[in-house]
Amino acid sequence: MVLEILFIFQKKYTMKFAPLLAIALFLVTGVGASIQLPSAKTGNEGNKYDTSLINLQLCKKWRLIELNGQALSAMAQPPAKVPFIQFDTQRRVSGNSSCNRFFGTYELNPNDRISFSPMGMTRMACLQDNTIEADLMQVLSSADSYVVRNDTLVLNRARMAPLARWVSVKAAPLKKRKR
Numbered sequence: 001m002v003l004e005i006l007f008i009f010q011k012k013y014t015m016k017f018a019p020l021l022a023i024a025l026f027l028v029t030g031v032g033a034s035i036q037l038p039s040a041k042t043g044n045e046g047n048k049y050d051t052s053l054i055n056l057q058l059c060k061k062w063r064l065i066e067l068n069g070q071a072l073s074a075m076a077q078p079p080a081k082v083p084f085i086q087f088d089t090q091r092r093v094s095g096n097s098s099c100n101r102f103f104g105t106y107e108l109n110p111n112d113r114i115s116f117s118p119m120g121m122t123r124m125a126c127l128q129d130n131t132i133e134a135d136l137m138q139v140l141s142s143a144d145s146y147v148v149r150n151d152t153l154v155l156n157r158a159r160m161a162p163l164a165r166w167v168s169v170k171a172a173p174l175k176k177r178k179r
Contacts, residue, residue: 054089055108057148061086062166067135069161079132085166097133099126102140114146114155139163 064083065072072078079098087093087106093116094103104119119140126133143155143163151168 055148056089058108058146058153059087059089061169062153063169064136064164065167066162066165067132067139068163072132075132077128080128083132083136084169097121097136099128099133100124102137104140112145112147114143116140116143136164 062085064085067075072082081096081098083096083098085093085095091105091107092103093106094101096102100122102119102121104117106114106116108114119137121137139155142157145156145159147154147156153166153168154162155164155166157163
């Protein structure tokens with residue numbers, strides 16, 4: 001039946017209208033019901049990360065003040081450079097572990113859950129005994145939850161005692177240039 005209509009249409013009109021008629025006939029008769037047209041891409045195909053879970057309070061630079069229950073200032077050998085960590089909205093994390101820089105990704109899950117990818121690191125020669133660096137990398141690999149209150153970030157394991165406590169680093173105000 002459809003072919004007969006197309007044949008008659010072809011004789012009367014040019015072929016440039018035949019595809020439009022064919023599509024209309026398929027839609028009317030239900031033949032095309034099983035055809036699924038591709039949907040518009042949203043940019044999240046292949047990205048299983050739920051962007052609604054991004055915590056903007058977390059996306060900033062944080063300075064380490066406590067590691068494994070011990071204040072950084074009270075440690076026997078305080079680090080030459082204070083460790084920091086920085087989160088961004090693209091799920092990237094980077095920072096300094098007191099000597100070397102580290103970088104990787106993080107993922108947030110419901111109920112303030114967090115996980116970090118294995119961290120990449122620079123390998124500079126550190127002059128001091130750097131147990132802080134090893135302890136900090138261990139904390140990042142084992143932390144599974146976090147809490148952000150005011151200007152403090154706490155990383156925990158199984159919601160027990162804090163593994164690491166950080167404070168927000170305020171951006172320095174721009175200085176006015178003299179003319």
